[in-house]
Amino acid sequence: MAAVVIRDPLAFAAIYDRYVALVYSASLRVLADVHEAEDVTQDVFVRLWRRPETFIAERGRFLSWLMSVARNRSVDELRSRGRRHRREALNGDTSDDDPATLVPADTDDPVLAAQLHEAQKLVRAALVGLPADQRRALELAYFGGFTQQEISAALHEPLGTVKTRIRLGMQKLRRALENRV
Amino acid sequence: MEAHISQEQADEYAIGALEPELERIVALHLADCTACRDIVHDSERLALSFSLSVPRRKPPRSLRARVFQSAGIARPSPWRRAWGYSRAAAGLAAVVVAIAAFTGMVSVRSQIDHLREDNRDLQGQVSRALSQEVEIAALTRRLSEAERSAFELDQATSDDRDLLVALLAPTTVVAEVVSVDEKSTSIGRLVWDEDQKRVWFVAASLQQRPAGETYQIWVSTGGRYVSLGTFNSDSQGFARYGARLPQGLKTYESALVTIERYGGAPERSGPSVFVSDLSRFRR
Ligand SMILES: [Zn+2]
Numbered sequence: 001m002a003a004v005v006i007r008d009p010l011a012f013a014a015i016y017d018r019y020v021a022l023v024y025s026a027s028l029r030v031l032a033d034v035h036e037a038e039d040v041t042q043d044v045f046v047r048l049w050r051r052p053e054t055f056i057a058e059r060g061r062f063l064s065w066l067m068s069v070a071r072n073r074s075v076d077e078l079r080s081r082g083r084r085h086r087r088e089a090l091n092g093d094t095s096d097d098d099p100a101t102l103v104p105a106d107t108d109d110p111v112l113a114a115q116l117h118e119a120q121k122l123v124r125a126a127l128v129g130l131p132a133d134q135r136r137a138l139e140l141a142y143f144g145g146f147t148q149q150e151i152s153a154a155l156h157e158p159l160g161t162v163k164t165r166i167r168l169g170m171q172k173l174r175r176a177l178e179n180r181v
Numbered sequence: 182m183e184a185h186i187s188q189e190q191a192d193e194y195a196i197g198a199l200e201p202e203l204e205r206i207v208a209l210h211l212a213d214c215t216a217c218r219d220i221v222h223d224s225e226r227l228a229l230s231f232s233l234s235v236p237r238r239k240p241p242r243s244l245r246a247r248v249f250q251s252a253g254i255a256r257p258s259p260w261r262r263a264w265g266y267s268r269a270a271a272g273l274a275a276v277v278v279a280i281a282a283f284t285g286m287v288s289v290r291s292q293i294d295h296l297r298e299d300n301r302d303l304q305g306q307v308s309r310a311l312s313q314e315v316e317i318a319a320l321t322r323r324l325s326e327a328e329r330s331a332f333e334l335d336q337a338t339s340d341d342r343d344l345l346v347a348l349l350a351p352t353t354v355v356a357e358v359v360s361v362d363e364k365s366t367s368i369g370r371l372v373w374d375e376d377q378k379r380v381w382f383v384a385a386s387l388q389q390r391p392a393g394e395t396y397q398i399w400v401s402t403g404g405r406y407v408s409l410g411t412f413n414s415d416s417q418g419f420a421r422y423g424a425r426l427p428q429g430l431k432t433y434e435s436a437l438v439t440i441e442r443y444g445g446a447p448e449r450s451g452p453s454v455f456v457s458d459l460s461r462f463r464r
Pocket residue numbers: 184185186210214215216217218
């Protein structure tokens with residue numbers, strides 16, 4: 001395990017420039033509010049700078065660490081708004097693929113841009129390949145901040161059904177992504 | 182939690198679907214259990230798919246200034262110009278981090294090899310951007326000393342890059358090095374790159390030795406201590422020392438950092454500062 005610590009302004013700036021769009025976009029997907037998404041993004045990066053010891057990135061974990069912080073902060077924000085607003089997530093558009101909203105590739109870092117683009121294509125294909133109800137359950141949990149019981153209540157489906165969908169969905173996703181290695 | 186975490190629970194935890202009480206129990210268990218942590222990390226990597234699938238939107242430009250101001254980061258004045266042309270080099274560090282992020286999802290091996298092949302080209306970039314202050318893995322501050330010669334800067338950044346590449350190579354092993362003094366806040370890591378036959382020692386919060394003293398690093402093999410060389414930390418308490426793995430050594434029991442007389446001792450004699458159990462890494 002490597003403790004990777006950012007204590008240099010330029011390194012931080014580089015990390016910010018690379019990943020801010022990812023953090024912001026994920027936060028916006030959860031919160032559906034640009035101002036709140038900006039606040040959460042600011043919070044995530046300021047925390048990364050102020051408390052580098054929390055950034056214990058084992059090899060290969062930086063991005064999943066960063067994005068889970070972003071997701072959790074966003075969901076906390078969402079939960080603090082209360083349940084009423086979260087209902088919106090139930091009706092939210094989960095397949096916003098309008099290419100016009102996509103950020104063009106970063107030209108000064110084509111390797112990374114290509115990798116992110118490749119990864120994005122890969123995971124989208126994997127997600128689209130899931131049965132709709134499995135994908136919905138997963139997205140309600142991840143983006144909507146719903147627990148299994150809440151999903152069950154909101155969709156009027158038995159808890160067991162929701163758990164099965166999540167389990168099968170993750171299994172299928174795992175297989176789809178593993179096959180690409 | 183008595184039992185370990187199942188794959189199913191790890192998945193539910195990673196996407197945030199667990200009820201709060203269970204989530205807390207899992208989190209507590211993860212703090213103590215490496216095996217379960219590995220399972221959860223795998224699930225988290227999978228959950229990363231959701232974030233990556235979201236259409237990418239750019240935040241407003243003003244956010245950058247807000248974040249930097251809120252973090253209390255000021256532009257370093259002697260290096261003002263560096264902000265302009267160090268981006269290529271800064272990007273390099275980020276590339277390395279990003280490549281690491283996809284380990285397990287996409288094979289990283291070829292990219293690492295590619296980076297190594299590109300060594301010469303990167304060296305050129307690094308030379309052009311002498312003042313880049315790109316330091317990840319606690320590789321900080323050293324470059325900001327304006328009086329450093331161009332060669333030293335060049336060498337330092339090239340070593341840092343080698344270390345970063347090594348850190349991400351699948352065959353590299355990273356060992357935690359434990360401070361002998363329990364009250365010490367020093368942290369250390371040993372990075373073994375079998376491919377390149379190199380080893381690094383990186384430490385933070387390590388007190389700089391006064392004149393006349395040095396840190397010396399040893400590996401024990403068959404009960405015998407072999408010196409890997411001497412180093413000192415900088416005034417910020419940061420140390421990064423790289424050495425070739427001694428030839429012919431196949432097994433290592435432990436690594437040790439001691440305080441010795443300046444220049445180093447032929448046999449380990451001074452007090453120990455750090456120890457690390459390397460027996461698990463026997464090849
Ligand atoms: Zn366990």
